[in-house]
Amino acid sequence: MSGILQALFSISAKGPVSASYLLVAGGGGGAGAATNSSNFGGGGGGAGGVYPNTASLTRGTTYTVTVGGGGYGGGANYGGGAGTASSFNSLSTSGGNGGSANSSQGGRGGNAGGTGA
Numbered sequence: 001m002s003g004i005l006q007a008l009f010s011i012s013a014k015g016p017v018s019a020s021y022l023l024v025a026g027g028g029g030g031a032g033a034a035t036n037s038s039n040f041g042g043g044g045g046g047a048g049g050v051y052p053n054t055a056s057l058t059r060g061t062t063y064t065v066t067v068g069g070g071g072y073g074g075g076a077n078y079g080g081g082a083g084t085a086s087s088f089n090s091l092s093t094s095g096g097n098g099g100s101a102n103s104s105q106g107g108r109g110g111n112a113g114g115t116g117a
Helices: none
Strands: 005-010 017-024 050-057 062-067 086-088 091-093
Touching: 017 086, 017 091, 050 091
Parallel strands: none
Antiparallel strands: 005 062, 017 050, 062 086, 086 091
């Protein structure tokens, strides 16, 4: 399990069900502020990847959903941690990168979409 939440569910409808969903990964954590004379604040974490999709779900099939967690916040002079990926039905999104320390620039956002985990 790579996310903070993982769940299994099954479809009980008589036929296939068309489901629209939004797959969102965890955002990156913000960096800590500098403790030297530069007085730079830490950069903010990047957003987690987002992927809207529609799938045909089949009765009797078990589906796994993994919800990615947010990254940890950095201490003084340290960058934030990356968020983790979310996945469903063979699609995944990447977590956002953590913010940069000793800089006013935030981390980049996570990659959106993509197949495979």
